[in-house]
Amino acid sequence: MSQISIVFHSGYGHTKVVAESVKAGAETIPGTKVLLVPVEEVDAHWADLEAADAIIFGSPTYMGNVSGPFKTFMDASSKPWSERKWKDKLAAGFTISGSPSGDKLNTLQSLMIFAMQHGMVWIGNAELPYNEEGINRLGSYTGLMAQAGQVAPEVEPNLADRRSAELLGQRIASAATRWAKGA
Numbered sequence: 001m002s003q004i005s006i007v008f009h010s011g012y013g014h015t016k017v018v019a020e021s022v023k024a025g026a027e028t029i030p031g032t033k034v035l036l037v038p039v040e041e042v043d044a045h046w047a048d049l050e051a052a053d054a055i056i057f058g059s060p061t062y063m064g065n066v067s068g069p070f071k072t073f074m075d076a077s078s079k080p081w082s083e084r085k086w087k088d089k090l091a092a093g094f095t096i097s098g099s100p101s102g103d104k105l106n107t108l109q110s111l112m113i114f115a116m117q118h119g120m121v122w123i124g125n126a127e128l129p130y131n132e133e134g135i136n137r138l139g140s141y142t143g144l145m146a147q148a149g150q151v152a153p154e155v156e157p158n159l160a161d162r163r164s165a166e167l168l169g170q171r172i173a174s175a176a177t178r179w180a181k182g183a
């Protein structure tokens with residue numbers, strides 16, 4: 001049994017779709033319990049984050065970095081930071097932006113450094129690109145990148161990006177199962 005929390009911000013619904021895909025993928029691993037935590041509701045979930053084996057962070061890329069509300073959550077985590085509450089938990093991250101690049105790497109690096117500040121153990125994205133399904137089509141290994149133009153979240157992120165997000169969720173859930181067992 002392992003517990004995963006996905007903390008995310010989504011201004012217009014696109015990051016939420018990615019978060020839901022990560023959750024769906026994680027839930028394919030037996031014994032995995034996944035909680036979605038919008039940053040606006042984090043105050044009700046600090047105990048859940050403390051209890052998690054893995055925390056996955058998701059933010060849209062706004063102005064080449066995490067969004068303002070996500071940064072507010074990062075700063076609010078200084079209490080668990082000072083108490084080392086998330087030390088040795090697994091961590092991973094995802095982001096989405098309008099452009100194929102959009103400077104998303106900077107957002108993932110912010111998420112990774114945030115996890116390192118907390119003493120967490122960062123897991124990247126292991127999927128190779130250049131496959132017919134478009135898995136990891138944006139070629140990101142630090143974490144998951146997705147893309148959505150100015151269309152509804154039901155249209156983009158596309159199926160390839162949703163499937164890529166599922167695979168990230170699966171990877172973290174498999175790792176969390178092993179991590180929780182101490183194997």
Ligand SMILES: Cc1cc2nc3c(=O)[nH]c(=O)nc-3n(C[C@H](O)[C@H](O)[C@H](O)COP(=O)(O)O)c2cc1C
Binds near residue numbers: 015062101
């Ligand atoms: C304030 C703001 C800043 C943005 N900055 C970028 C950016 O730096 N690079 C980019 O490619 N897209 C940028 N975008 C587009 C968003 O990343 C994109 O629409 C994303 O899908 C939004 O996710 P959300 O619906 O979860 O908020 C920006 C959008 C907004 C609203």
